[in-house]
Amino acid sequence: MGFERDCMSDRIRRVLAERIIGGELAPGERLVEMRIAEEFKTSQAPVREALRELETLRLVESEPYRGTRVREVGEREMAEAYAVRAVLEQAAAETAAPALKGDLGGLRRCLEALRASALAEDQAGYARHNLEFHRRIVEASGNRILLQTWDALGFETRVRIRLARHEPDLAHLADIHDPIFEAIEAGDGPTAGRLLREHAESFIAVHSASSPATEGA
Template sequence: MAQPLLRRCMSDQIRDHLLECILEGTYAPGHRFVELDLAAEFQVSQSPVREALRELEVLGAVESQRYKGTRVRSPNPVEMAEAYVLRAILEQRSAELAVPCPTDVLDSLRATLASLHEAAQDRDVTCYSRHALDFHRSIVVQSGNHLFLEIWENVQTRARLPFVAQHLAAELDSCAALHDPILAALENGDGALAGRLLRAFMESLLDKLPR
């Protein structure tokens, strides 16, 4: 049961909660959202729910059809591939701009990477996806480029990492291991190398995407 939300930014909170559930698979493709039900769940009026669903449609997470309502979109293979190409470019440049990384940022990346390895060993796709996104997002944040982050947030929704991770469940250990040299390069202050490794990793996923 969702907790009651503060009036301030209610639509943002609803959007973020629903998006997380969509990306983690709680709401499967085709799931239909009913505004009245969501309003009752979050203990709000229909207005912020409607706004949240509109924003999710802009992000490509849901689609609305007349007389059919709003449903979770099925992953689009072409769109996913395009999203990974764009993420590869964004993350390469972000890593180049991220150095030198402050100690607290490196400590956070180390902790996230440790959790990523643990999730991979446990074959926990949901946790793996969450930690992987945290790792990559932290590097984009550290670039200091706010527009990069805004674009990345939009693109990663369309990349559907949890869906891809489920498809690659048997390869999570090897995927996690490819993050180790990225962190090592950042620790050594070599943003160019970290960027090349990030781009190579993202592009390596292209051949493994579901068709």
């Protein structure tokens, strides 16, 4: 998973994804294939591929002959995604803890980078290191399907959307990871799992509270 191809379609996909995440492309906005093709000095084919891939990442949605538009990422969907993430990470941590004990260094570095970003109020950096922390745990479970499933939830983008919306106290959020790390340090998978689950689930309330179920197709 995750080789850096350099086809045109991949480049287009990356750029469009970045724009959607950055809010440059508003939800509901249309993505017209030929217009994008012109911008990238390319033809329609690579654009179509890129759009289809973005569709599987759930960043856009398209209807036959009706075109593609940026997906509305409602708070409800956000809460649902965190609920799924919660159970996945719990399961991952339960099996990953022993494996992680052997290589705590990487995880510790993540945690430190996380804290540094939090202090610097660097949202993008915080998001990146945060994701890396969690992803390492999922990866260490040794279950590739679990990792792919976790990746497919697209938290790469969700976290940044959430931070942009709610602007929470990064330093406080960073601290929450300490007990998780300690549980892993102690090789206590079940506790680490439970903490991770609670960590993820604590965001569900935040999301549900702010907006009453934005319906998305």
